[in-house]
Amino acid sequence: MAEFRLRVNGQDAVVDVPPATPLLHALRDELGLRGTKESCGRGECGACTVLVDGAPLLSCVLLVDETVGEIRTIEGIAEENLDLREMFADSGAFQCGFCTPGQITRASALLQEDWPKDDKSIDSFVRLAMSGNICRCTGYSGIIDAIIATARRRGKIPGHNR
Template identity: 45%
Template sequence: MRLTVNGQTHEVDVEPEMPLLWVLRDELGITGVKYGCGIAQCGACTVHVDGAAVRSCQLPVGELTGEVTTIEGLGQPGALHAVQQAWIEHQVAQCGYCQSGQIMAAAAFLALNPEPTDQDIDAVMSANLCRCGTYPRIRAAIKSAAATMRSA
């Protein structure tokens, strides 16, 4: 099976029903994507497929159509995505486990809605769980990233 992840093409020999999450982590060694619940309820495994936020724990690799971007491919050291930079500036992460999924969800959301309200942010991001409860900082970081992206 051939897939493109973070701009690189990979050949993997896996069963088509294997979830994308495990292909990324176990076959390709891309560990920024996290296992949380395994039932697409927590958001820790969120990646982009052609720019759309997708729960990789429930996407069989055989059904994958499009290019995958993980947190490792969203931005680069010295050239972070606006959401990654805002996460740092607003000190969002505490334990950090959910953060790659949170950031990937926020980046996909802002690509569709560059001027979100608090209600928009809460509605979209409520599907990504954070045990540390940094939701006010997440909202502030998303608003900050949106402003940065609009001025770029």
């Protein structure tokens, strides 16, 4: 066992875990942040997405030893993304909800990026950015709609109508 110091959702934290523990397990099992989900456990589904210094990363394949920077989990970003969460609900962007924290976390990062100016590119831009986040329930259209609607509300794509 070893102590690792982390910065999570604006607070300092210390976890006492074996070296090479996935960040996901440190967050869920040591810090009780269970909003971040584990599905595949091998970097293929996006359920475990967290932000590290604003970048969406897969916490199941990111070792606690290697994690440097400000970690933000769904618990930490939920309030400032209330509009995105509402759009997910309004658009039918989830059913079982298991993938949803990862989807919202990755989408929150996407909503900080520059968006294409060309309306025709918007759909493929969002689909490509979200392609690492698997959903077994929804068929994705509701998720894409929710993200685009949020971008429109935030003025990322003024005048864009899908």
